[in-house]
Amino acid sequence: MAAKNLPPAFNATSQDIEMLLSAQCHIGSKNLQVHMEPYLWKTRPDGINVVHIGKTWEKIVLAARILVTxxxxxxxxxxxxxxxxxxxxxxxxxxxxxxxxxxxxxxxxxxxxxxxxxxxxxxxxxxxxxxxxxxxxxxxxxxxxxxxxxxxxxxxxxxx
CATH class of the missing domain: 3.40.50.10490 (Glucose-6-phosphate isomerase like protein; domain 1)
Known part of the structure; x- marks a missing residue:
């Protein structure tokens, strides 16, 4: 489900993004599985993969909606x-x-x-x-x- 179709309560606030960044949820490892490529934002010069925070938030919301059911x-x-x-x-x-x-x-x-x-x-x-x-x-x-x-x-x- 696209982010534009979600109710406003599911949209990430700046505080949500700050918490994900402070917990370093966006920092991956140097290795990359092929199935995880769609969630990759970029690879830093030191080889560390950086995960896309927006896609992470979408999956968190999806998991929460599943667990609530x-x-x-x-x-x-x-x-x-x-x-x-x-x-x-x-x-x-x-x-x-x-x-x-x-x-x-x-x-x-x-x-x-x-x-x-x-x-x-x-x-x-x-x-x-x-x-x-x-x-x-x-x-x-x-x-x-x-x-x-x-x-x-x-x-x-x-x-x-």
Whole structure:
């Protein structure tokens, strides 16, 4: 959906852009996956890829609109195996009522219904597609949509 068709509440304010820039959400890595090229703004002389903030905002709004459609927040699984994302996952889950999986993802959480840790979320959100690849792979087996926070070198296979 184009930005011009969105309600005014979804438009990025200068404060939103400042927060994204201060968090350095626009700084990518030196490597670039082919599927991430449409989101690239430019490559700096030192080789660092810079992500387009406008496209980042559009995807944030799209993810928020998708997550709002889930009736029961406990049906959202938020996953992070990386240490820097675990605190964010736990806080997101505490504020929204989503289920958090911080730390190691146990294989079979989504596919092995015999285990105690079996979950059937309606959607999963992962902080890094590379380290959370097991969760993404299992979600693809059982047709669970995946929202991922991607860097310029992130693999986007099975990410919706």
């Amino acid at each position: 889930i009736d029961n927040p406990a049906d959202i699984a938020v996953i992070s195996a990386r240490p820097y994302g675990q605190r964010a996952v736990l806080k997101f889950a505490a504020h929204t009522g989503a289920s958090a999986i911080a730390g190691r993802f146990t294989p079979g959480n989504f596919t092995n219904y015999i285990t105690r840790s079996f979950k059937e979320p309606r959607i999963i959100v992962v902080t890094d597609p590379r380290t959370d690849a097991q969760a993404i792979k299992e979600a693809s087996y059982v047709n669970i949509p995946v929202i991922a926070l991607c860097d310029t070198d992130s693999p986007t296979e099975f990410v919706d």
